[in-house]
Amino acid sequence: xxRVTQPEKLLSVFKGxxxxxxxxxSYSGSPELFWYVQYxxxxxxxxLRHISRESIKGFTADLNKGETSFHLKKPFAQEEDSAMxxxxxxxxxxxxxxxxxxxxxxxxx
Amino acid sequence: xxxxxQTPKFQVLKTGQSMTLQxxxxxxxxxxxxxxxxxxxxxxxxxxxxxxxxxxxxEVPNGYNVSRLNKREFSLRLESAAPSQxxxxxxxxxxxxxxxxxxxxxxxxxxx
Numbered sequence: 451x452x453r454v455t456q457p458e459k460l461l462s463v464f465k466g467x468x469x470x471x472x473x474x475x476s477y478s479g480s481p482e483l484f485w486y487v488q489y490x491x492x493x494x495x496x497x498l499r500h501i502s503r504e505s506i507k508g509f510t511a512d513l514n515k516g517e518t519s520f521h522l523k524k525p526f527a528q529e530e531d532s533a534m535x536x537x538x539x540x541x542x543x544x545x546x547x548x549x550x551x552x553x554x555x556x557x558x559x
Numbered sequence: 560x561x562x563x564x565q566t567p568k569f570q571v572l573k574t575g576q577s578m579t580l581q582x583x584x585x586x587x588x589x590x591x592x593x594x595x596x597x598x599x600x601x602x603x604x605x606x607x608x609x610x611x612x613x614x615x616x617x618e619v620p621n622g623y624n625v626s627r628l629n630k631r632e633f634s635l636r637l638e639s640a641a642p643s644q645x646x647x648x649x650x651x652x653x654x655x656x657x658x659x660x661x662x663x664x665x666x667x668x669x670x671x
Contacts, residue, residue: 454601456601459599484658493562493563493663493665494649494662495661496659536601538658546607547602547604548618549601551600551601
């Protein structure tokens with residue numbers, strides 16, 4: 451079965467500290483993985499996708515097929531990074547995304 | 560360019576009442592989706608429409624119906640609301656890249 455697990459409901463760090471939001475997935479084929487973010491009073495939006503292998507707002511995520519993980523990392527957290535982050539999986543092309551439970555990131559000054 | 564719009568923003572229903580949540584997009588996207596967001600559950604797909612005239616069930620379709628009225632509009636109907644349908648409902652759309660979805664602001668629904 452396809453599943454995305456984000457083990458942390460809440461992650462609290464201080465400004466300037468490194469941050470890693472964990473995401474593990476279960477899928478038998480070759481998935482595409484994504485991170486979506488929802489800032490306070492804003493809409494849910496795509497942050498990055500593993501295929502692009504890009505850094506967005508200082509965040510990167512590497513797909514580790516051996517560990518079935520797609521953790522989101524940033525070396526120095528900023529207060530404006532505070533938001534709800536969702537990891538998502540697309541197993542079959544066509545837009546059907548499977549979302550994780552979400553992790554709320556709180557960056558304290 | 561409003562993107563994805565949803566109405567209403569907030570609604571309170573009594574058990575057994577019916578209502579329709581409206582969604583419209585102005586990005587000329589082919590695909591549209593309805594999700595529900597519950598604490599600790601993330602977003603779960605209710606129904607989706609890959610193109611005008613087609614709809615398919617998602618992960619949690621029971622208790623809901625949808626209509627893809629035209630390319631712009633995709634409505635979600637609760638025929639007989641239940642307290643378990645208390646949730647935040649999000650509509651989304653996508654274009655040539657289906658996994659890049661654009662979300663609406665959400666509808667908060669409370670069923671008493």
